Amino acid sequence: MIQFNNVTKLYNGIPVIKDFTASIEKGEFVFICGPTGSGKSTLLKFLMCIEHPDMGEVMFQGEDLSAVSKSRIPFIRRSVGFIFQDGRLLFNKSVFDNIALVLKVAGLPAKEIKYRVSETLRLVGIADKIYSLPSTLSGGELQKVAVARAVVNDPILLLADEPTGNLDMDNALEIYNIFNKINRTGTTIVVTTHNNDLVKSMGKRVITTPYAY
Secondary structure, eight states, X not given: OEEEEEEEEEETTEEEEXXXXXXXXXXXXXXXXXXXXXXXXXXXHHHTTSSOOSEEEEEETTEEXXXXXXXXXXXXXXXXXXXXXXXXXXXXXXXXXXXXXXXXXXXXXXXXXXXXXXXXXXXXXXXXGTTOOGGGSOHHHHHHHHHHHHHTTOOSEEXXXXXXXXXXXXXXXXXXHHHXXXXXXXXXXXXXOOOHHHHHHHTOXXXXXXXXX
């Protein structure tokens, strides 16, 4: 499903990723681990077409993301959900509105949007918070909203960049239990993290990004 072929990325002439090669199969749940500054987040940005490698190929579903046109990028992103460490929610909008925005952009009817948002919030365990404002939620609840927003459109690939970096262990484990449920439906999941204890507890495959210099 995903293939990084001899990928190199330079920032100000300095390689952050150098000759990196790895593959991820459809339906896998994989952790990308490595030291700070080793390019973990950059690999996810390649898959979202936010950035492109300076050398090498990034293949997704048989398509080379290193060379896609700008007009193609929105179609690729529709099949990918992305979770940021800080959630990036709209704090002046309710939980419902934060999640529904993705579906409104896709042009779904209001009845379908309400159903999908409700079901997704049930999946992450905060159905009762549907009309709450983010400012009233705990850190763990905020990240559950971010997860719900990322998966409400049924992506085939879910990317999460340090999704529990701001949470305590109990809340982090709750998020990863949700990821397990999502993964069991067939969604491929790729998570970057530096939390080795969590990684060990999950028992998933680990891809390591070493320093490039």
